[in-house]
Every structure is written in C-alpha cells, then in structure tokens.
Amino acid sequence: MGIALGDVRIDPPVILAPMSGVTDRPFRQLVRRLGGGLVVSEMIASRELLHAARRAGTSKRAAEDCADEHPIAVQLAGHEPDTMAEAARLAVGRGAALIDVNFGCPAKKVVGKLCGAALMRDEALAARILRAVVAAVPVPVTLKMRTGWSVEARNAPRLARIAEDCGVRMITVHGRTRDQLYAGRADWAFIRTVKDAVTVPVIANGDIADCDDVDRCLAESGADGVMIGRGAQGRPWLIGQVAHYLRTGARRPDPAPAEQRDIVLAHYDALLARYGTARGVRVARKHLGWYGRGLPKAAAFRAAVNRSEDPAEVAGLVRAHFVSALNGVAA
Numbered sequence: 001m002g003i004a005l006g007d008v009r010i011d012p013p014v015i016l017a018p019m020s021g022v023t024d025r026p027f028r029q030l031v032r033r034l035g036g037g038l039v040v041s042e043m044i045a046s047r048e049l050l051h052a053a054r055r056a057g058t059s060k061r062a063a064e065d066c067a068d069e070h071p072i073a074v075q076l077a078g079h080e081p082d083t084m085a086e087a088a089r090l091a092v093g094r095g096a097a098l099i100d101v102n103f104g105c106p107a108k109k110v111v112g113k114l115c116g117a118a119l120m121r122d123e124a125l126a127a128r129i130l131r132a133v134v135a136a137v138p139v140p141v142t143l144k145m146r147t148g149w150s151v152e153a154r155n156a157p158r159l160a161r162i163a164e165d166c167g168v169r170m171i172t173v174h175g176r177t178r179d180q181l182y183a184g185r186a187d188w189a190f191i192r193t194v195k196d197a198v199t200v201p202v203i204a205n206g207d208i209a210d211c212d213d214v215d216r217c218l219a220e221s222g223a224d225g226v227m228i229g230r231g232a233q234g235r236p237w238l239i240g241q242v243a244h245y246l247r248t249g250a251r252r253p254d255p256a257p258a259e260q261r262d263i264v265l266a267h268y269d270a271l272l273a274r275y276g277t278a279r280g281v282r283v284a285r286k287h288l289g290w291y292g293r294g295l296p297k298a299a300a301f302r303a304a305v306n307r308s309e310d311p312a313e314v315a316g317l318v319r320a321h322f323v324s325a326l327n328g329v330a331a
C-alpha cells in the first residue's frame, strides 16, 4: 500500500509528524535509523526562512540544508502566496524532496497572523497559496490540515478538493478542528469524508499510539497511510515498528532494555552535538522525561535530570536509570 509522489516513495505509508521543538534533525535521524521512512521538518515560517537566508551566517537551524536527510518534507507556514512560493524554492534548493504546506497549526500566535489553521477559513487565499507554491517548485507539494476551524465548519473535504485542483499531491488530516486544539479524540471516521472527496492519497493523523490504533484508524478513515506525532515522543522506534507491521503484518517488540538505554544515550549525544552543551542539556530534558515516562521512579529521574546542568552527570543518570527501570517493568 505504498504511495508514490514523484521520485519519493512512502512505502510503507507511515510518516513522522512535524512537531516544533521535537522533530529536529537529531530526532528525525534517530527515527530513520530505527526504521522510519518519511520525516517532515518542524514548521518553518516562510518569511523567517527568507529573512534568515538573506542574513548571511544567521540561518535558522530548522531551515538548514537537509539534502543528507533525503527524502524529507519541509513544512512551510505563512499566508502570503509569493513569500511562500519563494520559501518553497529555497527549501527545494537546500534538499527538500517534498514541500508540505501547514493549514493545521492552531496556536494563537500563528492563526493570529492568518497562518496555519486560519487558512481553513479563507478558501480563496488558501487556493492562491497552494497554486503559487505548486507552480514554484519541481517537487510534489503536500498539505496538512485539520478537519476544519470548528465543529460547525468542518470544511476539510471541500478544501481537499480545492487543494487537489491546485495540484497538491497528498493531503494529511489531523482529525480535530482548530477549536479543539488537542482536546477530545481525533475523529478518524470524518477523515473518510476527505478521502472520498479526492483522488490524491490521504493520510490520517491524530492519537495513533500503537499498531492496534493503526488498524482502527485505517479501517475507520479509509486513508492511504498514517502520520504519527506524540506517540513517537520517547518512543522513536514506534515509526519503524508501524512500518514493519504494515510491511509484514508482524509486530516488532520494543527494543530490549540495554538497547533502549543506548538509543537514549545516542539521542542525548546527538542533541549535545547539535545545540552545544549548555543548550543541549536543556533541550534534552523533555526527551529524557518522555523516555522515562511510565517507568519506575520516573518522577525522581526527571527531577534529577532537570536539576543538572552537567552533561556527564546527566549521561550517568541515564546509564544508571534505564536498564534497571526497564527490567523493573519487565519483572
């Protein structure tokens, strides 16, 4: 059930969701090493990308060259068709294999600028943006959106048709409205109305945490594939597990305790290398908290990690904690 978009094959069709502040380069590389396929950059504001590119030497990290991450989708936010088109060209020049347009972000500071999910309320502007971006780049353009702005205005099927007419090649739907933010449950059945409205592949997103969820979500939505975000926090192997499941029908167990510890340590080292020691220690905290979730003494581990500014001490805490805690769970 693979998806072909130009030169890019998404096979099996499971995608790591874009998550600002989470799916940075170290995380994406880790997910890929553990068997995940397509990854998406964090959302990049089109204007900022262009400004940063003009200011030599101060380029925004999220927008750096990504050719070595092939195939990667670079996700752009914005509301000015020309600016987004130019940003898309720049991203392709830096190695983006796909351009994904964000019509889903619900954050006040984003929709306040008429970006993200706000564009679901302005279908004419949405169409101008999509047409401009599609015309600007030789690579496939995809779209990520919610089901609508509010329960009373779930226009995702109509917007999907507009997007298809504009040349968009794949549509991901997070099964919530903008007004829901992250409350309630994602409505996978509603995604079917989007799937029925278009001929391009539709990806279902929201609240998928394991292979059972994948089965249920695909059955309810009729979608061509799934995108997983929060389920992969602290479980970067999940995308690879789902890929394996979709490919073979067999479930791959979680990595053994010692392997999980090594994954955490490798992730930690990659964060320090990426951000430098002082910032890296802080960026790592949320990831270490997620890795420790559900294990014995999770709160104490988290508190100790959050207190320490010393990278060697944090690595020592990880080494001391993970295998014994995981064995404790297995016992």
Ligand SMILES: Cc1cc2nc3c(=O)[nH]c(=O)nc-3n(C[C@H](O)[C@H](O)[C@H](O)COP(=O)(O)O)c2cc1C
Residues within 6 Å of the ligand: 017, 018, 019, 020, 021, 022, 042, 043, 075, 102, 104, 105, 144, 174, 205, 206, 207, 208, 227, 228, 229, 230, 231
């Ligand atoms: C911390 C965080 C950051 C996110 N950043 C983005 C983003 O940059 N672009 C985007 O399209 N969606 C973003 N999302 C939404 C996710 O891509 C996804 O649609 C949503 O979390 C639902 O899927 P999930 O239940 O699998 O997490 C973000 C979500 C979270 C939790």
